[in-house]
Structures are given as structure tokens and as C-alpha cells.
Amino acid sequence: MDSFRKIDIDQYDEDAITNEELVEPYPRSAADALADAKAKSTEVRSLIGRGDTAGALTLVLSDYPYGPNVEEAKQVTLHSLLEIVNSTKSSDIPAAVKSLHTDHRDALMKYLYKGLELGGEGEGINCAVLLGWHERLTEVAGTGCIVRVMADRRRV
Template sequence: MDVNFRKIDIDQFDEDVLLETELYDADPRDPAQVTEEAKARAATVRGSLSKGDITGALTTVLENAPYGPYVEEAKTLTLQTLLTILNSTKSAEIANIVKSLDQDKHDTLMKYLYKGMAMPGWGDVSGSVLLGWHEKLTEVAGIGCIVRVMTDRRTV
């Protein structure tokens, strides 16, 4: 009995296959430009943190977040920068900081929180920090923020 037919990828013969690249528009910027912008943002965030401006640092890192398949280095650098901000924030200040952000930044922050939670061993941040931010963000932005993040195809 021949069972090799089970190893054939039948999707390669289908003309109507939906590719991941067709689900959303890729970041229109050049990948090298996106990486340079992420490095510049990281330097700006370090300066803001040294001055104690956590809200400004968070706003800076959440603007123009890199997305798409070809900017992995910029995504990683932006996540590391965000985790630095999250680690350096006192838990009593989180609610006021989150309230100062607009809806788009709420959604982007939630994406980064989920990405941080998906890291093996949670990376450089403890689980309590990410869950604390998630709790405060959900209180301010509501459940709609979670739904928008889960249904958005553009991953950070």
C-alpha cells in the first residue's frame, strides 16, 4: 500500500491560497530605516528615563511601532526598550501613565505585553511586571483593547 500521498502539500496546487503577506500591508519603510529609527528611539527613551519622564518614554517607544515580516531586528530592539520602561516604572504610577495614552497606543502596548508574555521564560522581565501592566491597561482601555489586539494581523 502506497502512503506517500499523505505527504503531499496540496495547498501548493491551489491557486486561491491566501498567503500571510496578503493579509495585511507590510511596513512601507525600508527595513534598514526601521532599524535605525528603533535605535534612535531607544536612545531617546534612555534619555527620557534618566530624566524620570516615563510617560514620554512610553509614548516615544509606542509611536510608529515596526510591523511586518522583514523588520525582526527592529521589533526585538523595540520590545527590549519597552521592557526597560516597564521594569523601571513603579506599580503605583502605572494607572496614570496608561490613562495618558490614546487608544492606538493602548493597543500597541497590549501587543507588546502579549509578545513579552510569549517569550520563553518571559525574557528580561518578571511575570508580575507584565501582568501588572496588563491589569492596569485592561482597567483603563477595557476588553475592547484585547479584542482589537487579538484580531489585528499586524504583529509587533
């Protein structure tokens, strides 16, 4: 009785705009993005070992992969970010967030939402920790950060 609700009516509209038309594709190939993500992951572990949370965050959040053609690189980057988030003491979070540039704060918010979206599905995802980071990030960056992330079509 409600099968009409499952019809994608945009397929019949010639003027419908697709997501691919609104967002430029990730400029690098999937193989290059994956190699870069793996190299960053190794460097992140080194920075975490030295206690440089801000440096690790800056490294992961600079030139992060986005879009549909780099799924493996996005997963590696997400796991690197989760390593940083899970290994940081709650008292160190505000200083790490304050040291980030606005674009990096927005990217961090994207990854926090991605982690919350996955919830308990993946290993290493602790929603309570992610919510703690979200709270600290919102205190520093304000609600504008949330609005920018929700309006941005580049998905991580």
C-alpha cells in the same frame, strides 16, 4: 500514523489567502527601521532617567515596526519597552496608561503579549511585571483592546 496532520493543505488551494496579502508591509526599509529603533532606544533611556514614563511609552509606541522584514528593529523596540515597563513603579502605571491614545494602548498590549510569549527566554522579561501592566491596561482600555490586538494581523 498521524503524519497526515502535518500536511499544509492550503498549499494546494489556489484561492488561499496569505498573511502578506492581508497586511500591508512595513513602509520603511529594514535599515531605516533599525536606525529609528536605536534612536528611540537612546531617547527612551533619557526619558526614563527624567521619570517621564508616559513620554517614553508614547515615543516607543508611535510608528512601531511590524511585519517579517524588520526583525532587528522589532527586537530593539521590544527591549526599549521592557526597559520602560521594568523601571516603572506599580503606582505610576495607571497614570501612564491613561495618558496614552487608543492606538498606543493597543500597541502596548501587543508588546505585553509578545513579552509574555517570550516568557523566561529573554533577559529582562519578568512575566509578573507584564501581567501587572496587562491588568492596569485592561482596567483603563477595557476588553476591546484585547480583541483589537487579537484580530490585528500586524505582528510585533
